[in-house]
Amino acid sequence: MALVVEYDGTDYKGFQLQSSQPTIQGEIESALTKFTGEAIRVRGASRTDSGAHAKGQVVDFLTDSDHPLESFPKALNYYLPQDIKVQSASQVSLEFHSRRSATCRIYRYNILVAPWPSPLRRTTHHWVRQELNVPDMDQAAQGFVGIHDFRALAVGHPKDKSAVRIVHHWNVWREADTIIIECEANGFLRHQIRKANSILVQVGLGNYPDSLSPESVVSECLKQEPANWVKAPILPPQGLCLMQVKYDDLVIQDGPGNSKESDNRAIPNLADS
Numbered sequence: 001m002a003l004v005v006e007y008d009g010t011d012y013k014g015f016q017l018q019s020s021q022p023t024i025q026g027e028i029e030s031a032l033t034k035f036t037g038e039a040i041r042v043r044g045a046s047r048t049d050s051g052a053h054a055k056g057q058v059v060d061f062l063t064d065s066d067h068p069l070e071s072f073p074k075a076l077n078y079y080l081p082q083d084i085k086v087q088s089a090s091q092v093s094l095e096f097h098s099r100r101s102a103t104c105r106i107y108r109y110n111i112l113v114a115p116w117p118s119p120l121r122r123t124t125h126h127w128v129r130q131e132l133n134v135p136d137m138d139q140a141a142q143g144f145v146g147i148h149d150f151r152a153l154a155v156g157h158p159k160d161k162s163a164v165r166i167v168h169h170w171n172v173w174r175e176a177d178t179i180i181i182e183c184e185a186n187g188f189l190r191h192q193i194r195k196a197n198s199i200l201v202q203v204g205l206g207n208y209p210d211s212l213s214p215e216s217v218v219s220e221c222l223k224q225e226p227a228n229w230v231k232a233p234i235l236p237p238q239g240l241c242l243m244q245v246k247y248d249d250l251v252i253q254d255g256p257g258n259s260k261e262s263d264n265r266a267i268p269n270l271a272d273s
Helices: 024-036 071-079 134-144 192-205 214-221
Strands: 002-007 053-060 084-090 102-113 126-128 146-149 164-175 178-185 240-247 251-253 259-261
Touching: 002 024, 002 071, 024 053, 024 071, 024 084, 071 084, 102 192, 134 164, 134 178, 134 192, 134 214, 164 192, 178 192, 192 214
Parallel strands: 053 240, 102 126
Antiparallel strands: 002 053, 002 084, 102 178, 102 240, 146 164, 164 178, 251 259
16 A cells, blocks of 8 residues: 655654654554554655655555555544644555655755744744845756766765766745745755755855856756865755655545546656655
8 A cells, every 4th residue: 555644744853763763654653553453664755854844755565454445544644643644545556666666756945034033934944034046046956957966965875876866857936935946856865955955045145156157056066076065054854845756657646535647757766765
């Protein structure tokens, strides 16, 4: 089976199971055990960071339960805490793997631009006091689109694993007092999005060498030589949200009584997360 799960990751140490810390995976597995009576291990499409959120995380698992498919969301939501809820359940083939079968993932990062932080959005937005040049940020973001080696943005990525990812879009726009950065790729390295978006924030602030244009900042940052990096501390996790995971030829429920078919894309899957 596969579940589409929405969660607020504020109080969790990321998605992936940890022995002594609360995680999204741990809560889902606990709810499944209470409902089915089975010890079930789930797999997630993306290992979201500690404090990051998801609207469309996909998890899959095996079960011998006789409970009907339609009973899983209601029953699991009874056992799950208020900040984690199942939105839909689907039966999938035994070959389905939520992470490896995924062709694309879509993330958004929300930035609040205001004189003072918002108590209501402190767990969902990164606050920036200064105004940001959104057109320059969007122009610079286009440098991430295409096939690139992102190793320079993922310190500690294993040397024996590919750091090449296929990015379909990386766009920046403003809605009222919020700047939204949305990216879609076949996969992302650990902390890649938060580091890349930090570079875009620096572009928006005008903090880059005068010798570089916005569109050339990203190409310099993707080079392996540290001397070419723009100084951009990684952004905090609370602004990050996994919006959707796409699969080839797979119908995933999109809420009660509705369904949608994922876009068909012939994309090589190089994803680790």
